[in-house]
Amino acid sequence: MSVLARSRSAATALLPFALVLVVGVLLLISVSAPPLEVFRLIFQGALGSQAGLSTTLMVWVPLVLAAAGLVVTFTAGLWNIGIEGQIIVGAVAGALVARTVIGPPLLVIPLLILAGAVGGMLWGLLVGVLRVYGRVNEIFGGLGLFFVATGLVVYLVIGPWQRAGSASTSGTDLFRREAWLPRAGGWRFSWVALGLAVALVVGVYLLMRGTRFGLRLRAVGRNGRSAFLMGITTNRHLLAAFALCGALGGLGGALHAAGFHHKLVPAVSGGYGFLGILVVLLAGFRAVWIAPIAFFFAVISVGSTQLQLRLQLHSSLAGVLQGVLVLCALLVGGWQLRRAHLSRRRAEEGG
């Protein structure tokens, strides 16, 4: 690659960020917010204090786990919109362990983590079974099961698992201390959650890049028909992708419940599944990029709570910014594809 081509490809990679900056600034000006002040507050809120950084890291964990799982399903050519439901069921399964298993942390916490992964996996597999054997598109199956999961968690919180005394949508009673994930020194984040997330993201990267399973999954995702004719068990691979993605999502849910809320709340999934889809889209479906991008998104999510306090701006502005970023990235990606296609055609016709 020539120097020119390299600098050009670097420029096109940065183009979405430049575009989002421009659109973001225009957006902020349109709601009469000072753009620089907004960006400063976001970064300060998310990174400027121990508490802020801890929260950001604890948001990063379920977000990056969901994104890692989605890399697997996207590789297999699947739109696992149901990831949000899988996070919820993972959290519910974790909460079930926290409420019922009595013992030392060394027993409760591994069980809780395992339960979260298994719960999410089963919920993901259900989407897969519906898709593979019931011919239900995974988008509809996943969305349906997400609503079922939401119903389940609300029912549990205001029903059987309600707080002693009064039922409230603010959540169950706090878990016993043995079920809280251990914290790092004086910080509020949990090294268990963080360590697991880092290890699993690296694991997914290696699985997708360097194993036959990852390669076959890629084959199934790119051309299921050819893959089948080559003798690959396409259905089994689709189910495996759903199971893996569900397990990662469910694990994120359980870690978030036990490490951040310390109880089951109705909004335990926090939209991290849907946000994870945006992370993966922005990462161009590559596992390498999801960790930094998820971190960036976590910063925006956490930091934007400051906006309401300081500038009386609604914190949903963060969601708008994230959405705009992804749309810009997709748009630029679309342009690039189109240009590459056109230039290839011209080259073909010229040659």
Place this chain on the structure above:
Amino acid sequence: MSLELRGIHKRYGSVRANDGVDLILEAGSIHGLLGENGAGKSTLMKVLSGFVAPDSGRVLLDGRPVRLGSTRAAIRAGIGMLHQDPLVFLPFTVLDNFILGSGRRVRRAAARRDLQRMADQFGFRLDPEAPARSLTVGERQQLEIVRLLWLGARVLILDEPTTGISATQQERLFATLRALAEQGMIVAFVSHKLEEVEALCRRVTVMRRGRVVGEADLPCPTERLVEMMFGRVQVPVVRERAAPGDAVLELQGMRPADRGVAESHTLAVGRGEVIGLAGLEGSGQRPFLRTCAGLQRPAEGRIRVAGRDLTRARYREFRRAGVHFLPAGRLEEGLISGLTLTEHFLLASPGGSFVIDWAQAEAEAAATIAENLIVGSPRSAAEELSGGNQQRLLLSLMPSEVQVLLMEHPTRGLDLESADWVWRRLLERSRRGTAIVFASSDLEELLRYSDRILVFFAGKVLREVPAETISGEDLGYLIGGKDPR
């Protein structure tokens, strides 16, 4: 009135579907467009009806250019297309279908009267309130014709209109077309069936490989049409034919589960035998091969491979028994776009370690690439290869032990050299005992490499002929559904 096509070019990837087609259609008679599947007829008609935009070229109706690439503009200009599968919305009523697409406000009562008047005129019986679902294919066609005429079509193009309609409906259709031509309309009749073209048309244009290869006024000797369709068939080199070994693929009354299949097959293919499936595309070869490959279960009958009954078995069990299938769509069903050659070799080699050693895999891939004379590198993506090299790649992905090899158009789109190479490889396998069954539309290929040829026509095997004794002309006749004298 005349319709003129000038220099129509249309490419799909590296395939030149239309390669500079010039054609003039005159009013007053029915003009036939004849050619093998893949000759470019359908693409040309799609260009004419505005369904696809050509890369270059013009269409003139009465000397005035027609805007291309828009079906709406085409029908406004008076060009109506009757597709092979009539474009009818099944849940709607006949009248709804009739009105739909008119693009203007219409009074139902008036439209209903028009529909009935026009249907009566041609002797069609169409109940305006009946659901379109209850109509036969022939009746749907009638509805389409009436609708196109009502929209003001002055040019009527029919793409293979006789597929799936009854003999009486065909007679009625032909009578209608003759009447329309006499009224001064331009009628173009696209077909690959010689008999129909001979019965109906006054003039015929023959296409082959995206070009017009000849025109003729009818009646004319059938041999001439056959020759134009398939090209002059060279006398094939007689290859050494060894007596086939024990039966390795046996079909007993096997009928593929497919709408177009008319008959069941009973056949035994011996070790080392090469069977060619001749016939126009869509005559039943495809379901035949796919059923033999285990991709679809037969509706009835039995399939045995090397003595094992695989009638109810799944595709994987067919593969395990040594059945290998090479589909026609190389990038659709054979290779995987976006994956490199190395990755293809890895996918095709069963077993191996879970973790991939990429350096070793690439070294092995380079060796396989060299051995199979593929022009490409271990890191080239499959879709970057030329058609011939894709075919070489597909062949190199085949396991070493294959009992039965089933192929669709093994050398379609390849230059002579590549085709030669492919067949040298295939015959090598055949000598080692692999039974080969292949479908092809290349008569020379069929005659040169087959031991026996099964001629498919309209969903059944019209004739089984030994390749040694049949001439190319006679084979052409059989493919067109005519018995050679």
